[in-house]
Amino acid sequence: MAAVRGGGRGRRRDPGLDARILAAVLAEYGRTGWAGFTIDAVARRAGVGKSSVYLRWATREQLLAAALEMQTAPLTTVDTGSFDRDVLALATALMLHFLDPAGWATVRIAVDAVGEAVVGGFHERIRSAHEVAAGRMLGGAIERGELPPGVPLQPIADALYGGVLMHVLAMSPADHERAAAEVADHVAPLVALILAGARSQGEVGSGQGR
Amino acid sequence: MAAVRGGGRGRRRDPGLDARILAAVLAEYGRTGWAGFTIDAVARRAGVGKSSVYLRWATREQLLAAALEMQTAPLTTVDTGSFDRDVLALATALMLHFLDPAGWATVRIAVDAVGEAVVGGFHERIRSAHEVAAGRMLGGAIERGELPPGVPLQPIADALYGGVLMHVLAMSPADHERAAAEVADHVAPLVALILAGARSQGEVGSGQGR
Amino acid sequence: MAAVRGGGRGRRRDPGLDARILAAVLAEYGRTGWAGFTIDAVARRAGVGKSSVYLRWATREQLLAAALEMQTAPLTTVDTGSFDRDVLALATALMLHFLDPAGWATVRIAVDAVGEAVVGGFHERIRSAHEVAAGRMLGGAIERGELPPGVPLQPIADALYGGVLMHVLAMSPADHERAAAEVADHVAPLVALILAGARSQGEVGSGQGR
Amino acid sequence: MAAVRGGGRGRRRDPGLDARILAAVLAEYGRTGWAGFTIDAVARRAGVGKSSVYLRWATREQLLAAALEMQTAPLTTVDTGSFDRDVLALATALMLHFLDPAGWATVRIAVDAVGEAVVGGFHERIRSAHEVAAGRMLGGAIERGELPPGVPLQPIADALYGGVLMHVLAMSPADHERAAAEVADHVAPLVALILAGARSQGEVGSGQGR
DNA sequence: ACATAAGCGAGACGGTACGTCGCGTCTTTAA
DNA sequence: TTAAAGACGCGACGTACCGTCTCGCTTATGT
Numbered sequence: 001m002a003a004v005r006g007g008g009r010g011r012r013r014d015p016g017l018d019a020r021i022l023a024a025v026l027a028e029y030g031r032t033g034w035a036g037f038t039i040d041a042v043a044r045r046a047g048v049g050k051s052s053v054y055l056r057w058a059t060r061e062q063l064l065a066a067a068l069e070m071q072t073a074p075l076t077t078v079d080t081g082s083f084d085r086d087v088l089a090l091a092t093a094l095m096l097h098f099l100d101p102a103g104w105a106t107v108r109i110a111v112d113a114v115g116e117a118v119v120g121g122f123h124e125r126i127r128s129a130h131e132v133a134a135g136r137m138l139g140g141a142i143e144r145g146e147l148p149p150g151v152p153l154q155p156i157a158d159a160l161y162g163g164v165l166m167h168v169l170a171m172s173p174a175d176h177e178r179a180a181a182e183v184a185d186h187v188a189p190l191v192a193l194i195l196a197g198a199r200s201q202g203e204v205g206s207g208q209g210r
Numbered sequence: 211m212a213a214v215r216g217g218g219r220g221r222r223r224d225p226g227l228d229a230r231i232l233a234a235v236l237a238e239y240g241r242t243g244w245a246g247f248t249i250d251a252v253a254r255r256a257g258v259g260k261s262s263v264y265l266r267w268a269t270r271e272q273l274l275a276a277a278l279e280m281q282t283a284p285l286t287t288v289d290t291g292s293f294d295r296d297v298l299a300l301a302t303a304l305m306l307h308f309l310d311p312a313g314w315a316t317v318r319i320a321v322d323a324v325g326e327a328v329v330g331g332f333h334e335r336i337r338s339a340h341e342v343a344a345g346r347m348l349g350g351a352i353e354r355g356e357l358p359p360g361v362p363l364q365p366i367a368d369a370l371y372g373g374v375l376m377h378v379l380a381m382s383p384a385d386h387e388r389a390a391a392e393v394a395d396h397v398a399p400l401v402a403l404i405l406a407g408a409r410s411q412g413e414v415g416s417g418q419g420r
Numbered sequence: 421m422a423a424v425r426g427g428g429r430g431r432r433r434d435p436g437l438d439a440r441i442l443a444a445v446l447a448e449y450g451r452t453g454w455a456g457f458t459i460d461a462v463a464r465r466a467g468v469g470k471s472s473v474y475l476r477w478a479t480r481e482q483l484l485a486a487a488l489e490m491q492t493a494p495l496t497t498v499d500t501g502s503f504d505r506d507v508l509a510l511a512t513a514l515m516l517h518f519l520d521p522a523g524w525a526t527v528r529i530a531v532d533a534v535g536e537a538v539v540g541g542f543h544e545r546i547r548s549a550h551e552v553a554a555g556r557m558l559g560g561a562i563e564r565g566e567l568p569p570g571v572p573l574q575p576i577a578d579a580l581y582g583g584v585l586m587h588v589l590a591m592s593p594a595d596h597e598r599a600a601a602e603v604a605d606h607v608a609p610l611v612a613l614i615l616a617g618a619r620s621q622g623e624v625g626s627g628q629g630r
Numbered sequence: 631m632a633a634v635r636g637g638g639r640g641r642r643r644d645p646g647l648d649a650r651i652l653a654a655v656l657a658e659y660g661r662t663g664w665a666g667f668t669i670d671a672v673a674r675r676a677g678v679g680k681s682s683v684y685l686r687w688a689t690r691e692q693l694l695a696a697a698l699e700m701q702t703a704p705l706t707t708v709d710t711g712s713f714d715r716d717v718l719a720l721a722t723a724l725m726l727h728f729l730d731p732a733g734w735a736t737v738r739i740a741v742d743a744v745g746e747a748v749v750g751g752f753h754e755r756i757r758s759a760h761e762v763a764a765g766r767m768l769g770g771a772i773e774r775g776e777l778p779p780g781v782p783l784q785p786i787a788d789a790l791y792g793g794v795l796m797h798v799l800a801m802s803p804a805d806h807e808r809a810a811a812e813v814a815d816h817v818a819p820l821v822a823l824i825l826a827g828a829r830s831q832g833e834v835g836s837g838q839g840r
Numbered sequence: 841a842c843a844t845a846a847g848c849g850a851g852a853c854g855g856t857a858c859g860t861c862g863c864g865t866c867t868t869t870a871a
Numbered sequence: 872t873t874a875a876a877g878a879c880g881c882g883a884c885g886t887a888c889c890g891t892c893t894c895g896c897t898t899a900t901g902t
Contacts, residue, residue, distance in 0.1 A: 249885090
């Protein structure tokens with residue numbers, strides 16, 4: 001996100017600043033939540049001038065997005081060799097991600113981004129990362145013959161990601177911690193439903209996938 | 211949401227004001243989106259003193275939540291007599307709801323509400339309204355014998371609501387209008403997946419539902 | 421100040437209210453000073469509806485003025501039989517009046533009233549009361565032959581009232597209490613100056629008084 | 631009054647702003663008087679953010695005081711070489727000062743300042759400036775032999791300043807303009823009284839001055 | 841006795857100013 | 872050129888009062 005400089009003249013950007021700022025972002029975000037998350041406070045906490053923040057990121061959203069992006073990567077790489085285990089592993093990882101305050105923040109930003117067009121970049125990047133990951137996972141399953149070739153992939157991804165998301169959203173925040181301890185119990189029924197759906201659809205052979 | 215007074219003494223609250231303010235809220239929200247949604251502006255547009263707004267709602271979130279709650283009701287009543295058609299109808303209604311800026315705002319607030327506890331009321335009310343509706347729909351299906359009795363209900367609801375939500379979330383905002391015109395196409399694959407899953411699960415007879 | 425009603429019909433004004441309100445006025449004024457002196461607070465403290473206050477007095481100034489007027493009366497009646505003693509007594513009374521917070525408030529209001537025309541009534545009433553008193557005092561002195569007939573009276577009154585006022589104004593607020601204990605010491609030199617001036621002017625016989 | 635910063639880093643305060651703001655203060659004060667004198671309005675008229683005002687002055691009183699302080703200086707320098715002419719000149723200048731709305735405002739603030747301790751600075755500064763001026767004037771008179779050495783100085787200053795002040799205070803606001811045109815007539819009797827008193831006191835040789 | 845007419849407490853109402861805070865931009869000095 | 876510091880115009884925040892206006896009582900007449 002940070003705009004890169006070309007030439008060599010003038011003082012070099014302090015490479016440590018990016019890290020210090022992003023750390024302050026997470027700390028501040030954790031303290032006050034989205035409302036009350038201010039650039040002034042981030043700069044203050046990081047011991048940095050506001051200009052140095054604005055030099056790198058243009059808006060609050062971009063700033064927070066950059067800070068959170070680091071945490072998204074682990075989600076997108078799941079490969080256990082078996083489709084069933086892949087789905088279960090991904091659902092578990094997603095659930096833990098959503099139960100974590102910082103992880104939930106990515107959801108918050110993605111939801112905020114819809115219709116604003118300002119943070120479109122973040123939205124798009126998150127989305128395509130997941131799309132690629134899901135595509136690879138499902139593609140592998142078809143290659144291995146675990147899924148029939150004609151099965152529509154998009155609804156599977158939607159139901160998996162969305163199902164986990166909705167499960168957390170519908171949960172009382174007070175139960176988050178307990179849920180994190182018993183992820184498997186929460187995730188299993190949904191995974192079972194989706195796997196069953198994907199297979200039985202494939203048998204019928206209806207292929208109006210996207 | 212508006213805090214109620216006890217006794218009968220003093221001038222009565224003008225009941226028309228609630229309506230005028232909430233209308234202004236929707237108008238303002240439509241104009242500026244969440245960021246830039248200002249209580250000052252709402253009061254100005256409604257031709258009302260800020261005090262009259264604060265007298266009824268304590269925060270922006272509560273104010274917007276109250277304005278949006280009215281629009282949520284239609285979603286929760288679906289009864290066509292057939293499970294398949296119920297699910298399809300609900301999915302279609304949800305999709306259209308999420309594609310509408312005001313409808314999406316309810317999502318935004320629900321997501322914001324998680325972990326804030328301030329607007330917990332809103333979160334809880336939305337959640338339970340949907341839970342009841344989904345419960346009734348699925349219960350009816352079991353009664354009519356369209357679903358086996360042991361089938362777990364929660365994952366079906368999660369996959370349905372979340373699948374639609376995620377589908378919209380993953381979509382480029384530019385495509386929202388077109389998607390609204392072709393809802394059926396977007397909704398059908400997901401519905402098919404879930405129906406297939408629910409039935410084939412029932413056959414196997416696994417009953418670890420919530 | 422309170423506008424009087426004509427006829428007989430309807431409930432009578434509670435006579436105790438005037439007193440309760442004015443007492444609350446003095447209490448509140450003592451607590452917060454002029455700034456921060458609010459009608460809401462007065463009504464609250466008096467256990468009275470705002471309407472009952474506004475029914476009697478139209479503005480903050482009028483309200484405070486009414487409350488303070490009671491305390492002004494004692495000042496205007498001094499008659500010891502001797503001019504010298506009269507002047508000393510008046511000067512002493514004035515000094516103590518100005519050193520008292522409530523007394524000083526009358527000055528504050530009188531000063532505020534200049535050029536506002538809103539509280540002109542208060543200003544005029546205070547002024548003429550003092551004028552009458554001073555006129556009587558000085559007239560008596562001339563009658564008794566203590567002052568020559570042609571002596572100008574206004575400057576004597578101005579110098580006396582103003583001299584005491586300025587003395588207090590120039591004093592550090594911290595010294596007010598001590599000054600009240602030693603009034604005589606503060607007042608004597610000024611009285612001596614004025615008496616000396618009044619007499620020696622009379623001898624020369626210049627008579628351009630107002 | 632404006633709080634001063636320490637180091638050299640950061641953007642400098644625009645020196646022109648002080649002037650622009652103070653000019654707006656006088657304009658606004660002239661328009662609405664003390665009541666209805668609003669920091670918002672001042673900032674608006676000066677084309678300045680409220681923050682820039684609050685950055686320099688903490689309260690309305692301080693702001694107005696700063697604006698008026700400029701106008702006080704001329705009063706404190708009177709030196710005609712003769713005591714009689716000095717007193718007359720000072721009395722005339724004072725009278726004109728008090729008749730001017732802006733000049734009267736300094737009185738208003740000084741009176742408000744008593745007992746508030748907030749604007750104590752203003753009170754003290756005004757007071758000591760006048761004290762120094764009066765001291766110089768009277769000291770010169772003694773040196774030149776126009777006044778006997780033992781004469782008490784404070785009551786002379788009190789009677790002079792206070793007498794003029796009281797004269798204006800007792801006057802109907804409607805007569806202010808006419809009075810400004812005929813200052814000499816208003817001032818002469820008071821000056822005569824004080825001069826006569828000062829001299830005849832000196833003769834008697836009573837020296838209990840403060 | 842009963843309508844009529846205030847007085848009274850409470851408090852809602854449209855406003856406006858308060859003093860604070862954050863925005864995003866700009867200017868300054870130091871590195 | 873970047874970094875830090877911080878001034879700047881702007882405008883929203885949530886609070887407090889303003890002065891006016893209903894309310895539902897209570898208290899007094901007049902008829």
